[in-house]
Amino acid sequence: MRLLIREDDEQVCRVASEYIAHRIRQFSPTSARPFVLGLPTGSTPLLVYRNLVHMHKRGVLTFQNVVTFNMDEYVGLPPHHEQSYHQFMFDNFFNHIDIRPENIHLPNGNAPDLDAECKAYEEAIMQVGGIELFLGGMGSDGHMAFNEPGSSLRSRTRVKALTTETINANARFFDGDAGKVPYLAVTVGVQTVMDAREVLILVTGAHKSLALMKCVEEGVNHMWTLSCLQLHQHATLIVDEEATLDLKVKTVKYFKSIDSDMVANPPDQSKSTREDEKEAYLGILAPTSEVDVLPVTPSIREESVPVSQETFLGASRLGFTSVRAQQRSRTPDPILESMGSRIVH
Numbered sequence: 001m002r003l004l005i006r007e008d009d010e011q012v013c014r015v016a017s018e019y020i021a022h023r024i025r026q027f028s029p030t031s032a033r034p035f036v037l038g039l040p041t042g043s044t045p046l047l048v049y050r051n052l053v054h055m056h057k058r059g060v061l062t063f064q065n066v067v068t069f070n071m072d073e074y075v076g077l078p079p080h081h082e083q084s085y086h087q088f089m090f091d092n093f094f095n096h097i098d099i100r101p102e103n104i105h106l107p108n109g110n111a112p113d114l115d116a117e118c119k120a121y122e123e124a125i126m127q128v129g130g131i132e133l134f135l136g137g138m139g140s141d142g143h144m145a146f147n148e149p150g151s152s153l154r155s156r157t158r159v160k161a162l163t164t165e166t167i168n169a170n171a172r173f174f175d176g177d178a179g180k181v182p183y184l185a186v187t188v189g190v191q192t193v194m195d196a197r198e199v200l201i202l203v204t205g206a207h208k209s210l211a212l213m214k215c216v217e218e219g220v221n222h223m224w225t226l227s228c229l230q231l232h233q234h235a236t237l238i239v240d241e242e243a244t245l246d247l248k249v250k251t252v253k254y255f256k257s258i259d260s261d262m263v264a265n266p267p268d269q270s271k272s273t274r275e276d277e278k279e280a281y282l283g284i285l286a287p288t289s290e291v292d293v294l295p296v297t298p299s300i301r302e303e304s305v306p307v308s309q310e311t312f313l314g315a316s317r318l319g320f321t322s323v324r325a326q327q328r329s330r331t332p333d334p335i336l337e338s339m340g341s342r343i344v345h
């Protein structure tokens with residue numbers, strides 16, 4: 001796990017957006033081999049979206065061959081509710097770039113069969129060849145997406161009940177009224193994020209410093225789900241100074257020393273054209289190596305009917321349920337009550 005420490009949230013988001021743009025360009029995506037990007041909501045990545053939109057408007061970045069998968073969505077909020085993650089993404093990002101509507105994926109928190117929706121979402125990710133880069137944030141209790149404390153570190157997309165801490169934290173978006181915050185959400189699992197070839201997490205603010213310390217300095221623990229990234233080969237956390245308040249001075253110094261070493265000793269670019277060395281110069285190690293690149297299957301999206309925001313209804317409505325389920329286990333799953341069955345109508 002790499003830790004990049006920047007002065008404030010603006011710097012954090014600047015590095016993140018430049019890096020994402022760089023990775024998309026470096027990948028040279030085509031419609032048959034799209035760049036698959038996992039995306040979060042929340043206040044932290046807002047500046048990243050603003051920067052990416054700006055780059056697009058300046059004509060230096062296209063999303064024509066980018067496929068996106070969002071991390072999560074509330075259960076039961078109408079898609080056009082101003083606080084639905086669906087609306088958030090269109091308002092802050094998708095409406096301002098040249099992404100093809102059929103390349104946008106958001107979990108449908110209103111699907112009639114939520115468990116089928118979750119399964120279809122995982123299959124849609126698999127069908128497009130997996131996620132290349134998953135951008136994320138972190139909740140103040142160390143969760144990523146809506147993988148609340150106690151989530152299985154092997155979890156996949158499913159319905160989760162939100163903790164009181166998360167409901168209270170998100171009440172700021174619902175007129176400060178925790179009673180208006182949905183108590184269930186569809187979320188990608190910890191394993192879904194772990195399967196991405198690269199993970200980039202943004203953490204800003206002193207209120208997240210305890211969780212950052214737990215995830216970086218302590219062991220892998222399902223009570224701080226982001227800590228699982230310690231086991232990821234290419235995970236980078238970009239954090240601001242405030243978020244480091246609970247880290248040991250030694251930890252901060254170590255990560256800063258690696259960072260400044262790279263800047264102080266940039267690779268001799270005259271002798272190399274390797275994109276990862278150029279990226280190291282910017283302060284982030286590019287993750288790609290030949291062996292890490294999995295074969296990418298052609299997108300089944302090409303055969304699917306284009307969707308607009310109006311008609312966007314989630315993976316299960318786009319035919320993914322017909323995709324043969326991946327055999328992940330040789331024994332039947334234990335029969336447990338699903339969170340989806342807890343919805344009170």
Ligand SMILES: N[C@@H]1[C@@H](O)[C@H](O)[C@@H](COP(=O)(O)O)O[C@@H]1O
Nearest residue numbers: 040042043044137138139145146
């Ligand atoms: N499901 C989202 C997470 O994906 C996000 O990381 C977190 C932090 O949000 P913020 O960036 O607003 O602090 O909020 C929610 O719980």
